[in-house]
Amino acid sequence: MKMNLKQWMDYMNESRHHHNNTTQFNKPKPKPKKKKKKKKKTQRTNQSKKGDEKTKERNEPNSTHSKNYLMQAWNGVWETSKQLFVCAADILILCYVICLCYTVRRRWKSLGEHGWMYIVN
Numbered sequence: 001m002k003m004n005l006k007q008w009m010d011y012m013n014e015s016r017h018h019h020n021n022t023t024q025f026n027k028p029k030p031k032p033k034k035k036k037k038k039k040k041k042t043q044r045t046n047q048s049k050k051g052d053e054k055t056k057e058r059n060e061p062n063s064t065h066s067k068n069y070l071m072q073a074w075n076g077v078w079e080t081s082k083q084l085f086v087c088a089a090d091i092l093i094l095c096y097v098i099c100l101c102y103t104v105r106r107r108w109k110s111l112g113e114h115g116w117m118y119i120v121n
Contacts, residue, residue, distance in 0.1 A: 003011065
């Protein structure tokens with residue numbers, strides 16, 4: 001049985017409708033969505049009430065917690081600035097030692113081959 005292209009397309013369209021969309025042209029069925037499990041409600045204990053008091057205290061602007069936090073932040077800034085100062089001092093000392101070595105070497109060369117005798121005597 002020979003068919004041209006139009007007949008073939010008609011045949012395929014008919015077969016799709018006759019078989020109630022069960023041919024290869026079907027769209028895949030969507031997967032069912034998983035239901036989310038409901039969390040069980042737990043009763044609040046005394047500890048959680050204490051936690052609520054702590055959070056209330058944290059949210060107050062002039063509470064001891066906020067003051068402690070500011071002190072910790074300031075201590076962190078102070079420690080960092082001290083470290084930077086020490087680092088700068090170390091760099092200056094290193095530069096001084098390099099300059100000292102350079103000047104000593106230059107003086108040593110200027111004294112000549114037997115310069116060490118002048119230094120010893």
